[in-house]
Amino acid sequence: MKMLPYPAFVALFGDLGAGKTAFVRGMVKSFDKDAVVTSPTYNIVNKYTSDKKNFYHFDMYRIADEDDLYSVGFYDYLDDAVVVTEWSENITYALPEDVIKVSILKTDVENERNIVVEF
Template sequence: MKIIEFTYHLKDIDKIAVNVLSHLNTKTVLFNGDMGAGKTTFINALLKAMKSEDIATSPTFSIVNEYNLPGDKVYHFDFYRIESIEEAYNFGIEDYLTSEHWLFMEWSKRIEELIPSVNQTITISDLQDNKRSLKLTLNTNI
């Protein structure tokens, strides 16, 4: 596993998203970071880089949001409120996991045993003054 790190100002987020997108080699992407670090904001920039006309909003209460891409979809999950694997099964997580569409997952540790083994992780840290650190794991086994 290899990690690429980016440090950026929020005004440059669209350029960083295009760069990160060029390094994604799987459709399952886990987003880590503290509350308010900018995970959904970065997902929004990724959607733009993927030519989506949709705007990402936090699916904290809906658990999953669906966004359209040209010829594909993104399922954006926020598992913050999930308290058990049974809750994930209750909303049909297995249908999403086998869909062959993009899976963007926030707070994925709450359903860790269900996450596809082939995935990449984006970890975002708030550096203050509208600056962020982003670490992207690269899967070298794909």
């Protein structure tokens, strides 16, 4: 997080079990070491705040279209924050131009991942 600009939008891509939430957990812990980080699967978004900075963690797995994004207030979260989305494949139409894309890929080795970051 020390190298991540603020504000920022990070879109995570990866299959089920790839480690997207674990990746976010590491990001949030560098932002707020005492935070308890869980997957926002059921409530769509989790908020973490530290030093007057906001970090929003979205799970887009159940988002079907732009109407769903509006109904959860997605666009209201984008200003002055770090926004990280899991299952970004479901919202490619809503990703900002300056998005940081992170693809997490399982390998044949247990607990090993290939991580590709695109700016």
